[in-house]
Amino acid sequence: MVDPLVSICVPTYNRAPELRESLKSICGQDYSPLDILISDNCSSDETEKVCREIAKADPRVRYVRQPRNIGLYGNHNFCIDESRGEFLCFFHDHDDRDLRIVSEYVAFMLRHPEVGVVCSAWELIDEAGQSLGVRDYPVKPITPGLEYISQTMRSMQSSVGALGAMIRRSALGEIKFDEKGRIGFGDFVVWFQIAERAAIGHISQRLFRWRQQRQSQSARTIESMTDDYYENLTRYCDGYLTRWPDHVELVNHWRASIRRYLFWALAFELGLHFRKESALVAKRPDPPTLFEILDYRLTPEEFGRVRHKLKVFRTGLMQGAALFIMESLMSGIESR
Numbered sequence: 001m002v003d004p005l006v007s008i009c010v011p012t013y014n015r016a017p018e019l020r021e022s023l024k025s026i027c028g029q030d031y032s033p034l035d036i037l038i039s040d041n042c043s044s045d046e047t048e049k050v051c052r053e054i055a056k057a058d059p060r061v062r063y064v065r066q067p068r069n070i071g072l073y074g075n076h077n078f079c080i081d082e083s084r085g086e087f088l089c090f091f092h093d094h095d096d097r098d099l100r101i102v103s104e105y106v107a108f109m110l111r112h113p114e115v116g117v118v119c120s121a122w123e124l125i126d127e128a129g130q131s132l133g134v135r136d137y138p139v140k141p142i143t144p145g146l147e148y149i150s151q152t153m154r155s156m157q158s159s160v161g162a163l164g165a166m167i168r169r170s171a172l173g174e175i176k177f178d179e180k181g182r183i184g185f186g187d188f189v190v191w192f193q194i195a196e197r198a199a200i201g202h203i204s205q206r207l208f209r210w211r212q213q214r215q216s217q218s219a220r221t222i223e224s225m226t227d228d229y230y231e232n233l234t235r236y237c238d239g240y241l242t243r244w245p246d247h248v249e250l251v252n253h254w255r256a257s258i259r260r261y262l263f264w265a266l267a268f269e270l271g272l273h274f275r276k277e278s279a280l281v282a283k284r285p286d287p288p289t290l291f292e293i294l295d296y297r298l299t300p301e302e303f304g305r306v307r308h309k310l311k312v313f314r315t316g317l318m319q320g321a322a323l324f325i326m327e328s329l330m331s332g333i334e335s336r
Helices: 016-027 047-057 072-082 101-111 145-155 186-195 222-243 248-273 278-283 290-294 300-313 316-334
Strands: 006-012 034-040 061-065 087-090 115-125 131-135 165-168 199-211
Touching (some): 006 016, 006 072, 006 101, 016 034, 034 047, 034 072, 061 072, 072 087, 101 115, 115 186, 145 199, 145 248, 222 248, 222 300, 248 300, 248 316, 300 316
Parallel strands (some): 006 034, 006 087, 115 199
Antiparallel strands (some): 087 165, 115 131, 115 165
């Protein structure tokens, strides 16, 4: 039996030093055959030099330099169109991964043809490579698609990481990233569309390391992400109903989950804003959230937007009571 071709897609922009290091764990994979596609989104640093050197040394590497910046998701879609494998992965240009990740993924996919996407657990590291925490999701090895969507809608946490998942091309079909949509959580919409007709796989081993950087898209406040989350997921709900018009009750449940989660996420951010010392995070038994790791404080404008959005997303008596208590506490602080 011939092993299936795997395309590793590496969309990159202005991260030449990190890319050089990241490519070591990509080119060093113990799996063959590999099609390694690097799409350079018109970088202005030494990315082109780094990539041409590596492509010259490794015939599996294809380097394409975009003549202009086509956007984050435009670059992802270019990779989808130009990749050749039966399976494809998006590996980010500043992360590190186990040299067995591709072979582990392929073995899983071959055992489970009903799975459209598989992802492992992962570790979060800082720019120096030091561990910041882990992302071990308590999910089944195989989750039915609609169950995965509902779980993610409730928690805003996906066991599929865009930076380290493997996609079955036949399950992806004509699905693409929305180049005109908001950046935050745009990958969720892709996983959801795949999950409408395929199961989602999970490997409990930590097979990659996600490097958190201050300039990353994910290095944002919760408040700044809420509009992305609300717009992308509610638009997904609208699109889902056009494809599955008999699922009105399910979609109404998803919509309620979106608003409920956003309220509690914003309440959590208020708590972070008033924390006295970030060192307390280290004393917790569970891994810190990304927002605790970033250790930021809200500006007055951001603080005002959080309070406004809490009122917008409030639903039900419990959230109404919680909001009343929070407003009372904040009024007491402001009057000091």
